[in-house]
Amino acid sequence: MKRRQFASVVVVGAGPAGLAAAIRASESGRQVTVLDDNPSAGGQIWRGEKDRRSGNDASAWFQKFRTCPAEMITGARLIHGDPERRILSVETRQEFFEIGYDKLILATGAREFFLPFPGWTLPNVMGVGGLQALVKSGLPVDGKRIVVAGTGPLLLAAAAYFRKHGAIVPVIAEQAEWRSVAGFGIRLSKNLGKLFQARSLRLALRSSRYTFSTWVEAAHGKDRLENAQVRTGAKVWREPCDYLAVGYGLKPNIELPVLMGCRTQSGVVAVDEFQQTSQEHIYCAGECTGIGGVDKSLIEGEITGLAAAGLKDSARRLFAKRRKTRQFANVLDRAFALRPELRQLPLDGTIVCRCEDVRWGRLRPMNSWRSAKLESRCGMGPCQGRVCGQILEFLLGWHPESVRPPVFPARLESLTQDSEMKESLRT
């Protein structure tokens, strides 16, 4: 069942950045293979949009991608890579294979950032993007009450989406202050319009309470969520709901770039003007170089695709456009900075590491990520610390350890490789 492959450009991630990179590189005559672990292309924002025919950005890009000769392998997760030999190990549901490359483009995107609070492990408490993804994949929310909470423009986008699918969104709890978001709001109409359709934004805002300096302190329920305890200033109330969608912004997926030896800086992959990483043959585009929304991902993807194909002049022509999207990213960052009160949310009994059920009271007295890991098993479960590592970075300032293969849990068979060592190792 093993196959070997080579592509002159391999793209990991089929979100906006990866798709744009693949299109540009293959238009430039390169043989391109795109790998993504989702069942279909589109990344986070365009999840499930592939077959839709609305006249938006997404469909235009999908159209371009369909007509370009790049090969797309979905349901394929990259679990290991060797930057020296330029070979990647890939796992699908049925098989595993290795693929060689000349240039590698990492467009691994971002994941949602979660904070622990009492009750956050109850069934039906989910990430904002998490619930949205489930709805995109067919979960009916017609008539369901969904409290949306956390921070960032994603709250509005998701609330609008839920309402479009018939849900009642009684409150959108934004932790940031009105003042800091209002500064962002000058650009809000222009930029948010691009983030999602302005019409649904208005809809979301009209019959939901979009309240600032507001956050969810606790979730209550017996076997599943029954209500969310919301706080704004001194006022606290319980909002009955079927789902609580809560997320505190996005964090770049840098594990794979780190495993491949790419240098990072303040939590994002460091790249030069052509999006090249510290590794000569590896480029990075999109959210993994910094959170900035779909436009940043697209333009970085285009630049990367051109640069990887050796068309530096064409790439350079896009620099000005990229600059604008990056400015937007900076504004975003400042407008939705997390308030210190959020550090007080977990109680001693609140689970922080959901894989191993390690509670805050156990972790709080410890002095490093490593000793927490060794003594409490925190971060030792299958998410490999992706959820709790970021939490503890925020709560205690700990930095996660180095990345080791597999970069995602993988079947043991997928960690074997064709190797002449096989026989010579036996003594």
Next chain:
Amino acid sequence: MGNLSLTSLSFDIVVLGGGIVGTACAREFAEAGLRTALIESAEIGGGATAAGMGHIAVMDDSEAQFALTRYSQLLWKEAAERFPPDVEFSPSGALWVAADETEMREVFRKQHYYIQRGVPVEVLDARSLAEAEPNLRPGLEGALLVKEDAVVYPPCAARFFITEAQQHGATLILGKRAVGTRGNTVQLDDGSYIAYGNLVIANGIVAQSLTSSVQLEPRKGHLVITDRYPGFVSHQIIELGYLKSAHSIQSDSVAFNVQPRPSGQILIGSSRQYGLDDSAVDMKIVSAMLRRAFEYMPGLRRLSAIRSWTGFRAATPDKLPLIGPSPEAENIYLATGHEGLGITTSLGTAKLLADMILGRRSAIAKDPYLPSRSYALHA
């Protein structure tokens, strides 16, 4: 400044290194009433101790190896009564698996050897082996069940030992590195000094940085751990070919060695490589190691692997640890060079050292482990 840092801290005995060996020693000394301090530069149990498999094994490479492992194993059994759950002591027993008739002869030889020395063992034929471990491939010849072999989680065992030591009055100095000795003092990296009556060097593979009288070779090992699959494996299972692997001095080798963790996870080893100091995971070795494991347990193929890592065993030329006075000073003791058995032999090591320092009679002969054995000129 120099005078200021010459603080008045002074102990009967100072242990350098908070791995399983150092913490076991500190506990032994403190319980014996010595004023004890342990200095650990990073975390308790974070060195080789965090990398090791935690198989409490009796081994029969040599009489000396047998004596120390068996003695230590019984000490583990005794100590286990007080272990908190996170030490994960589980008396799973070990199966040494024979793939063919030649290896089966080795099973009988071992059986004979262990019975003579009072170690409870049992030979399993092909059928009872298949019943004991249904996920082993069919067609194996049989196995030797070593009943008192056990499994622990070494970092928490080390944590438990240092906690007990502290309860007996020991001082833990964490986050400071010993950089040298002068007179009867240890110098720390923050410029301070600590005076000792006796010093125990138990900092594992890097012991050379503190004493020129040891010769240790790093022997790199790889391990892979899976998600939770309770019941998939019930014993520590090792192929008899492991012995060939453990004996080989120069070449890289892999062997089938799996361990059931109390969590239901399966820990898969093992590999040995010489002459490397790079701790990166080498997928070629992982690959070879896993292929070997699949030959014995085909069902492993589709289980989910969560993580892989490496560690270094501190190997001496004769593969026995260095336990006893260092050739360079009478009151400096060594406790290192435990190769692939330091979790097991930490407890025996602690007893022997305390016996030497306190002039007690020891339960087993100490000569085979004395550091002076490798330094015939000083002897």
Next chain:
Amino acid sequence: MRSMPEIITFSINGSPVRVSGGTSVATAILISGETAFRRSVSGEPRTPLCGMGVCFECRVTINGLQHCLSCQTVCQDGMEVQTG
């Protein structure tokens, strides 16, 4: 406007389930009303958190294989899904 929603038939904990093509296993389980995709180490029932293959909360057994990510798996005819 999806292209022809085909119907997929498979089972969750032995009971037959029908969903339209392209539905993820995670979604199908939620539709079925189940609130414990898995039991956590200390026995708590858990449902998906991230929906994107990162958090591993949505692990279920699919066709006998444990620890499969239901949010990353599309329902297929004849699939046998086990939760809890």
